[in-house]
Amino acid sequence: MTERTLILVKPDGTERSLTGQVLSRFEAKGYTLVELKMLTPSAELLAEHYAEHEGKPFYQPLIDFMSSGSVVAAVFEGERVIEGARTIMGPSDPTVAPAGTIRGDLGRDWGEDVQKNLVHGSDSPESAQREIGIWFG
Template sequence: MSKERTLILVKPDGVRRHLTGEILSRIERKGYDIVELKQLDATREILEQHYAEHQGKPFYEPLVEFMLSGPVVAIVAEGERVIEGFRSLAGSTEPTVAAPGTIRGDLGRDWGLKVQQNLVHGSDSPESAAREIGIWFG
């Protein structure tokens, strides 16, 4: 097999709660390499590109507003089956039911807000990873 790359985002709730180091540690303990890393304030332009497939859906604007609410840490991680592996490590997008031992299961919860604040994003396919890495890292 060949190594894959994936985009991982620590969302504003993870940065705000000082969980970036814990999340990076879990990625590295899983055996993946961090090949690029930066903290930034996302722009509406970046988010419109990143979430293009969700435009027009009821949760789109609350999601964009949440992602604009604070800094984001963008990560390119590399490793064998890293896309599948990180999504497993992240856990269900619904923190309330995410399995213990996952990032969202251990560190996330439902805050009763308009949009689920679930700490991290991970690309869902090699095609998405390539597109998303291009958006966030140029």
């Protein structure tokens, strides 16, 4: 079944000029890029995106980080793209992400209050639909 997923290159990825490397991993796997834009997200957009984390200790540092610079939002499409994209990204913690994944190859722990792990990807078809609606209307 063909799916769509939201991929975000976070401010640490755009600041380090890794956007092309990150997006090319999904294209190299054979997924189709169907929408793309660059923006500095507002606190309101991020509050909607991260609504399930409101009230958690990492919530405000995450909002502050994600609004600190440019984010590239992309929609990729393909068979089992959500599962495939999450494999390409690797685990959230870049320190333990295996080599060959985006986070394993390009990320590290910077010793800050928020985990800077370069990229976000939807975790389910329901999340993908909701997140794509938030970022692309």
